[in-house]
Amino acid sequence: MxxxxxxxxxxxxxxxxxxxxxxxxxxxxxxxxxxxxxxxxxxxxxxxxxxxxxxxxxxxxxxxxxxxxxxxxxxxxxxxxxxxxxxxxxxxxxxxxxxxxxxxxIVDSCAQKTRALGLKRPGLIGTKFTMEGGFYPDAFRKFGLDIVIPQPDEREMINEKLFKELELGIFKEETKQLMLDIVQKMIDRDGIDSLILGCTEFPIMFTEESYLGIPFLNTTQxxxxxxxxxxxxxx
CATH class of the missing domain: 3.40.50.1860 (Rossmann fold)
Structure with a gap:
């Protein structure tokens, strides 16, 4: 080993x-x-x-x-x-x-997994650096996949909750529901077929393999x- x-x-x-x-x-x-x-x-x-x-x-x-x-x-x-x-x-x-x-x-690993699962249009949530940085779309584009990120106001809320709660080990049910509300909007508005948990604190909050009828990709696992x-x- x-x-x-x-x-x-x-x-x-x-x-x-x-x-x-x-x-x-x-x-x-x-x-x-x-x-x-x-x-x-x-x-x-x-x-x-x-x-x-x-x-x-x-x-x-x-x-x-x-x-x-x-x-x-x-x-x-x-x-x-x-x-x-x-x-x-x-x-x-x-x-x-x-x-x-x-x-x-972690990004290349996730891109390979997404392609292996046959997914076509994943959404991405994470810190503002991750959502806006471009390194996820660049990696996924090599596999013919498009990444969808939340709207600007949604990104601000996600980033704020990450740094003021999740990074401090605070996991609230109301915050989880706020995140799910955003994901539902991305499903309805943007047609995402999966969600990349682009912050390794998210899998501590979202412990199931799928929510809202789409797979949630646990980047830690x-x-x-x-x-x-x-x-x-x-x-």
Missing amino acids: KTIGILGGLGPEATVDYYKEIIKSVNKRNNDGSLSYPEIVIYSVNMDRFIALLENEKYEVASNYLATCINKMAHAEVDFAAMSANTPHLLFDEIQRKVSIPLIS IHVAQIVATCYRID
């Missing part, structure tokens, strides 16, 4: 969820009660520092910060790494160029599947 590096802290709740999902996936793979788990190094970054850099459009500094953190994991002899959040994938290519180990992309497969792969 390869040693896994997880860049966490973006935010903490999702980082914990990643660890749990990796262990759950390994248990299913072992299927024999084995306690043989992969070695994992988790580096938790300062989320406030990173988001402030994005807010001020200091993208070079932001990518340098995350690359430095990932290279620290490389010094701890991890074989590859994954960022346990969608937002930093805005800078994925820049970060990959600056680190000495391969990175597993999709990413973890690739991480575990890479961990066991013999090069």
Whole structure:
């Protein structure tokens, strides 16, 4: 097994969820009660520092910060790494160029899964950086898929709830219903046939595989599947 590096802290709740999902996936793979788990190094970054850099459009500094953190994991002899959040994938290519180990992309993993499921018109919710950044549409376009994002006022509400509630570990039923109301509008207005949970806190709130008659794509589980497969792969 390869040693896994997880860049966490973006935010903490999702980082914990990643660890749990990796262990759950390994248990299913072992299927024999084995306690043989992969070695994992988790580096938790300062989320406030990173988001402030994005807010001020200091993208070079932001990518340098995350690359430095990932290279620290490389010094701890991890074989590859994954960022346990969608937002930093805005800078994925820049970060990959600056680190000495391969990175597993949550966006590419999700695009491959969406195509495998035969879906054609997925909606996307996440932070404003994820919804407006263009890196999801760029990746999905390679697979002939169009991404649909919410309207500007809807994006503002989603972003606000993420940073004022979900990233702090606060999950309210009323917020969940507000999100579902937006998704229903996207179904009726935009004809989406699925929804990408483009923030790794969302799967903690939306625990079912589908809502409102469409699949909700859990980017954490999709990413973890690739991480575990890479961990066991013999090069």
